[in-house]
Amino acid sequence: xxxxxxxxxxxxxxxxxxxxxxxxxxxxxxxxxxxxxxxxxxxxxxxxxxxxxxxxxxxxxxxxxxxxxxxxxxxxxxxxxxxxxxxxxxxxxxxxxxxxxxxxxxxxxxxxxxxxxxxxxxxxxxxxxxxxxxxxxxxxxxxxxxxxxxxxxxxxxxxxxxxxxxxxxxxxxxxxxxxxxxxxxxxxxxxxxxxxxxxxxxxxxxxxxxxxxxxxxxxxxxxxxxxxxxxxxxxxxxxxxxxxxxxxxxxxxxxxxxxxxxxxxxxxxxxxxxxxxxxxxxxxxxxxxxxxxxxxxxxxxxxxxxxxxxxxxxxxxxxxxxxxxxxxxxxxxxxxxxxxxxxxxxxxxxxxxxxxxxxxxxxxxxxxxxxxxxxxxxxxxxxxxxxxxxxxxxxxxxxxxxxxxxxxxxxxxxxxxxxxxxxxxxxxxxxxxxxxxxxxxxxxxxxxxxxxxxxxxxxxxxxxxxxxxxxxxxxxxxxxxxxxxxxxxxxxxxxxxxxxxxxxxxxxxxxxxxxxxxxxxxxxxxxxxxxxxxxxxxxxxxxxxxxxxxxxxxxxxxxxxxx
Amino acid sequence: xxxxxxxxxxxxxxxxxxxxxxxxxxxxxxxxxxxxxxxxxxxxxxxxxxxxxxxxxxxxxxxxxxxxxxxxxxxxxxxxxxxxxxxxxxxxxxxxxxxxxxxxxxxxxxxxxxxxxxxxxxxxxxxxxxxxxxxxxxxxxxxxxxxxxxxxxxxxxxxxxxxxxxxxxxxxxxxxxxxxxxxxxxxxxxxxxxxxxxxxxxxxxxxxxxxxxxxxxxxxxxxxxxxxxxxxxxxxxxxxxxxxxxxxxxxxxxxxxxxxxxxxxxxxxxxxxxxxxxxxxxxxxxxxxxxxxxxxxxxxxxxxxxxxxxxxxxxxxxxxxxxxxxxxxxxxxxxxxxxxxxxxxxxxxxxxxxxxxxxxxxxxxxxxx
Numbered sequence: 001x002x003x004x005x006x007x008x009x010x011x012x013x014x015x016x017x018x019x020x021x022x023x024x025x026x027x028x029x030x031x032x033x034x035x036x037x038x039x040x041x042x043x044x045x046x047x048x049x050x051x052x053x054x055x056x057x058x059x060x061x062x063x064x065x066x067x068x069x070x071x072x073x074x075x076x077x078x079x080x081x082x083x084x085x086x087x088x089x090x091x092x093x094x095x096x097x098x099x100x101x102x103x104x105x106x107x108x109x110x111x112x113x114x115x116x117x118x119x120x121x122x123x124x125x126x127x128x129x130x131x132x133x134x135x136x137x138x139x140x141x142x143x144x145x146x147x148x149x150x151x152x153x154x155x156x157x158x159x160x161x162x163x164x165x166x167x168x169x170x171x172x173x174x175x176x177x178x179x180x181x182x183x184x185x186x187x188x189x190x191x192x193x194x195x196x197x198x199x200x201x202x203x204x205x206x207x208x209x210x211x212x213x214x215x216x217x218x219x220x221x222x223x224x225x226x227x228x229x230x231x232x233x234x235x236x237x238x239x240x241x242x243x244x245x246x247x248x249x250x251x252x253x254x255x256x257x258x259x260x261x262x263x264x265x266x267x268x269x270x271x272x273x274x275x276x277x278x279x280x281x282x283x284x285x286x287x288x289x290x291x292x293x294x295x296x297x298x299x300x301x302x303x304x305x306x307x308x309x310x311x312x313x314x315x316x317x318x319x320x321x322x323x324x325x326x327x328x329x330x331x332x333x334x335x336x337x338x339x340x341x342x343x344x345x346x347x348x349x350x351x352x353x354x355x356x357x358x359x360x361x362x363x364x365x366x367x368x369x370x371x372x373x374x375x376x377x378x379x380x381x382x383x384x385x386x387x388x389x390x391x392x393x394x395x396x397x398x399x400x401x402x403x404x405x406x407x408x409x410x411x412x413x414x415x416x417x418x419x420x421x422x423x424x425x426x427x428x429x430x431x432x433x434x435x436x437x438x439x440x441x442x443x444x445x446x447x448x449x450x451x452x453x454x455x456x457x458x459x460x461x462x463x464x465x466x467x468x469x470x471x472x473x474x475x476x477x478x479x480x481x482x483x484x485x486x487x488x489x490x491x492x493x494x495x496x497x498x499x500x501x502x503x504x505x506x507x508x509x510x511x512x513x514x515x516x517x518x519x520x521x522x523x524x525x526x527x528x529x530x531x532x533x534x535x536x537x538x539x540x541x542x543x544x545x546x547x548x549x550x551x552x553x554x555x556x557x558x559x560x561x562x563x
Numbered sequence: 564x565x566x567x568x569x570x571x572x573x574x575x576x577x578x579x580x581x582x583x584x585x586x587x588x589x590x591x592x593x594x595x596x597x598x599x600x601x602x603x604x605x606x607x608x609x610x611x612x613x614x615x616x617x618x619x620x621x622x623x624x625x626x627x628x629x630x631x632x633x634x635x636x637x638x639x640x641x642x643x644x645x646x647x648x649x650x651x652x653x654x655x656x657x658x659x660x661x662x663x664x665x666x667x668x669x670x671x672x673x674x675x676x677x678x679x680x681x682x683x684x685x686x687x688x689x690x691x692x693x694x695x696x697x698x699x700x701x702x703x704x705x706x707x708x709x710x711x712x713x714x715x716x717x718x719x720x721x722x723x724x725x726x727x728x729x730x731x732x733x734x735x736x737x738x739x740x741x742x743x744x745x746x747x748x749x750x751x752x753x754x755x756x757x758x759x760x761x762x763x764x765x766x767x768x769x770x771x772x773x774x775x776x777x778x779x780x781x782x783x784x785x786x787x788x789x790x791x792x793x794x795x796x797x798x799x800x801x802x803x804x805x806x807x808x809x810x811x812x813x814x815x816x817x818x819x820x821x822x823x824x825x826x827x828x829x830x831x832x833x834x835x836x837x838x839x840x841x842x843x844x845x846x847x848x849x850x851x852x853x854x855x856x857x858x859x860x861x862x863x864x865x866x867x868x869x870x871x872x873x874x875x876x877x878x879x880x881x882x883x884x885x886x887x888x889x890x891x892x893x894x895x896x897x898x899x900x901x902x903x904x905x906x907x908x909x910x911x912x913x914x915x916x917x918x919x920x921x922x923x924x925x926x927x928x929x930x931x932x
Contacts, residue, residue: 181754213747218751226749226750227751228749228751228754230754232751232752234751237752238750238752239751240748240749240751241747241748241749242747242748242749243746243747243748243749244747245747246741246746246747247744247746247747276744277744282750282752282757283750284749284751284752284755284756284757285750285752285756285757286756286757286758286761287757288745288748288750288756288757289745289748290743290745291743291744291745291746292744
């Protein structure tokens with residue numbers, strides 16, 4: 001006598017993201033073994049990420065006189081990118097070009113550009129500014145906003161001041177006062193590549209290659225720096241310096257970045273962190289800035305692998321993404337381990353990344369995403385910023401085909417923008433839509449952990465898999481896979497198209513399903529075969545214009561004997 | 564022949580008359596001479612000294628011979644003479660002894676010791692004086708120099724003395740800063756942190772105070788140096804005074820020594836002189852007998868003189884009478900000669916008139932001749 005099929009519903013599968021740390025057999029369906037190019041969508045479902053849509057392709061180099069010898073540009077890559085309220089987006093554009101018709105070798109020049117509408121417009125550079133920005137990779141420049149202006153810091157080169165559409169060296173500005181004392185100038189210019197704009201000052205490290213010292217500017221004045229002379233040039237100058245060399249808890253370290261947090265400064269070393277309090281006002285005054293805490297065993301892998309979320313300061317340590325806020329609160333590293341669910345993977349990834357500067361951390365509030373990007377690998381961890389998973393670690397998905405180095409989030413008007421600095425000639429992209437730059441589709445992939453359904457000793461005979469998707473009405477080519485023993489052996493392609501939205505009077509009851517205006521549910525059935533104690537299910541979808549999320553998986557299966 | 568020849572004849576006549584009468588006078592003179600020689604021989608015999616003799620109790624008779632030779636009947640008192648010589652010799656010896664003694668006194672060991680000691684004292688005093696004057700000069704130079712260098716020196720020393728404390732404070736400050744997490748903070752208003760500035764201000768205040776104290780101290784030292792210069796000057800002057808006193812003492816001592824020597828010499832000389840005088844007196848006394856004999860001879864001589872006087876008086880009378888006779892002869896010869904001469908001359912003078920020209924006689928004679 002035939003055994004009735006049992007329906008096992010896997011509701012909102014993988015909404016807790018990927019978990020490669022806990023034993024797969026003990027995990028429920030809310031964790032995934034794989035969730036690539038996926039995010040936890042606004043309804044808590046696993047779904048495809050948005051695309052890296054090309055925002056600006058063209059570049060106007062009219063203001064760059066040295067560009068006259070360029071015959072044609074081939075690619076525009078974007079290094080650092082920044083935005084400030086009331087100002088255009090600014091970035092470092094790396095233009096690859098041929099110098100003539102017969103040239104076969106590609107030359108590269110870097111310029112500071114503004115994004116005006118959808119076009120990059122190179123700034124007017126002074127010779128010094130052009131030389132400074134053209135020295136290092138674009139992604140290594142640090143752009144900060146201070147007092148309504150952009151300042152670009154390039155390690156080993158003089159800092160650049162951007163006023164309107166003009167880029168000049170900071171030291172060439174009127175009234176520039178380099179760090180000095182009675183012995184003379186301690187440095188001719190501000191040549192550090194680690195910058196922080198906070199509390200009305202610029203805080204710079206790396207000046208003269210010294211990563212033990214932080215120079216901070218005068219209040220509200222980026223051109224006036226430390227003056228240790230007996231009689232200061234400017235009597236009201238409150239600029240100064242901070243030597244942290246004696247405070248590293250791990251003995252010796254070097255400053256990787258400086259962040260403002262909780263009325264203090266967080267000075268990240270490679271293996272330790274210094275927490276300075278009361279950084280406001282005059283830091284040097286009595287009762288001014290002081291070392292509040294020093295954390296050892298944690299550090300920052302690269303300058304841009306840190307991001308503020310408003311309440312937390314997240315950073316990439318050798319062991320993954322950490323939350324400093326939580327660390328400070330709990331004084332315990334593991335609890336503050338944001339990427340605890342993929343710790344081994346991300347640790348291995350970090351260790352395996354030769355170019356640590358390619359590791360960045362970005363926070364996109366509108367997407368509730370924290371993106372830990374390994375741009376040199378084209379790989380990223382997308383961390384859900386809304387709530388943690390049941391393990392305490394954040395909900396994490398992974399991204400591949402990541403084609404940007406740096407990104408910036410900003411709000412303008414009623415819109416929010418996540419702009420990405422394309423590194424493969426894609427210029428500036430935007431995290432929007434469901435297609436990557438160049439109209440390139442990308443592959444969403446989900447794979448469940450091996451499922452025993454609470455009875456790991458009985459055979460399961462899946463007969464059908466129903467996949468309920470949420471997506472746009474645009475058909476999405478997908479593949480439903482299943483298998484046993486942790487291996488997806490079988491697959492069937494489907495076209496995940498949702499029913500068009502039904503409106504009263506336009507469709508008939510019972511024929512159409514109701515849905516939202518642009519996104520609709522779709523249920524897709526796949527007949528399956530095979531048997532095994534552990535059943536794995538996967539769904540891959542090629543995203544090329546339509547949204548795609550998995551609402552639910554239903555497995556109809558027969559439960560066999562004890563095997 | 565003229566008047567000249569007459570004159571010549573006149574002369575020759577006169578002369579021939581004169582020569583003829585002179586020969587007569589000459590012959591008369593020879594007679595007178597012989598008479599007077601005879602008289603003189605007589606007178607010599609009559610007035611010749613007969614000698615005399617004196618006899619006293621002092622010795623044998625003393626006589627004076629007719630030739631005037633005297634034989635003293637007594638010699639010197641040899642015993643007295645010997646005693647006087649001995650006394651003189653002794654006096655001389657005593658003078659020599661006195662000289663020796665004076666010489667001995669002149670090399671008075673105590674005086675020499677005193678002199679040596681005084682010399683040493685003088686040397687010491689001179690050294691001290693030189694030192695005092697040197698110190699006075701040094702202090703005076705120092706007191707006359709500006710105080711800036713000394714102020715800096717005092718300030719440096721004061722700061723060096725305070726340095727451990729300052730270092731300790733700084734170390735404590737640094738430790739406190741480090742403990743407070745404020746190490747390494749540098750501000751433009753302070754150079755370092757505010758705490759550094761507070762400490763720097765405190766230290767600057769201390770340095771300021773030290774500098775002012777150094778100035779005061781330097782000024783005070785200058786005053787002290789001036790006072791010490793004055794003191795050393797006074798010491799030097801005292802040394803000079805002492806030297807002067809010593810010199811005066813030495814001078815007085817030398818004077819006294821010289822006076823002593825002179826007194827001793829005088830004494831010794833007096834003694835020697837007395838002794839010599841005594842010797843000489845003794846020797847003189849040895850001739851006292853002879854003197855007395857001579858005195859007796861003088862008494863005898865009075866008698867002899869009276870006898871001689873008688874002799875001479877008689878001889879004088881005889882001589883006067885003999886000479887008177889001769890003189891009378893001479894006078895008569897002289898009157899005869901003068902009368903002859905005058906007669907001849909008056910003859911010849913009549914040969915010339917009153918004007919000098921030949922008188923008739925003269926003419927006659929001229930014509931004859």
